[in-house]
Structure formats: structure tokens, C-alpha cells
């Protein structure tokens with residue numbers, strides 16, 4: 001039988017479900033902002049690994065689970081298939097990485113590839129890289145909605 005005990009410690013309990021699943025007719029920019037907020041909650045969640053494992057192995061199609069959205073989980077499933085990693089294997093902490101800029105521990109899917117580094121990933125997470133490459137004049141408008 002599946003163990004649901006991890007849900008008792010979920011950092012998202014009490015949060016609005018829309019934050020994790022979105023609303024009908026949600027547009028891409030809104031989705032990006034919403035997911036960024038949800039991922040911040042996941043990044044602090046003590047049961048993130050169990051949550052992500054559940055969503056990957058089930059597989060759960062919709063919503064943000066364990067810090068990953070649908071597309072990121074799909075990519076993670078493909079990665080597992082390529083490397084013969086069982087879907088039921090708990091994500092190792094190696095599947096999370098601390099971003100050099102925001103200092104948050106995030107799923108490796110949030111980092112771009114960079115062959116220069118031993119782990120083959122960028123030092124900073126994608127949002128931090130994007131933020132750094134956005135001109136200051138364009139930043140305030142996106143940050144005011146975030």
C-alpha cells in the first residue's frame with residue numbers, strides 16, 4: 001500500500017491549490033509567475049523528495065509536485081529511461097542542487113547544461129540566470145507582479 005505519511009509534512013498544506021495546479025485558461029506568463037512562487041514553497045519543503053517520487057512514478061500528469069512542473073517531470077522520466085533509472089527510485093539529493101546566486105536547493109531540472117562544471121550543470125538556476133540577463137529597466141515590471 002502506498003505511504004501517504006509524507007503529506008502530513010507538506011509545506012504546501014494550507015496553500016491555495018491554484019498555486020500548484022493553475023486555473024483554466026492560464027496563460028504562459030501567468031503560469032511562469034505562479035510556478036516560481038510554488039517552487040519557492042517546494043524548495044523549503046521537508047518532503048520534497050517523497051513528493052517528487054510519487055509524481056514521477058505514478059505518474060501524475062498535472063500540477064507542480066516536488067518542485068517540478070509537468071514538462072520537467074516528463075523530462076525527468078525520459079532521463080530516467082535513458083539511464084535505466086527505475087521510476088520508483090527516490091530522487092537522490094544529487095538530483096537537487098544549490099544555486100550559487102539565490103542559495104536555494106532546487107531540482108537539477110532548474111539548471112541548464114554546462115559542460116564546464118563537473119556535474120554538467122550551470123552554477124546558477126535558470127531564474128537567476130534570466131534575472132541577471134534582464135536589463136534593469138525591464139526588471140521592475142516583472143518583479144512587481146511576482
Ligand code: SF4
Nearest residue numbers: 010012042045051066
Ligand atoms: S514538494 Fe511542493 S508540492 Fe510537494 S509536498 Fe512539498 S510543497 Fe507540496
Ligand SMILES: [Zn+2]
Nearest residue numbers: 099102125128
Ligand atoms: Zn537561483
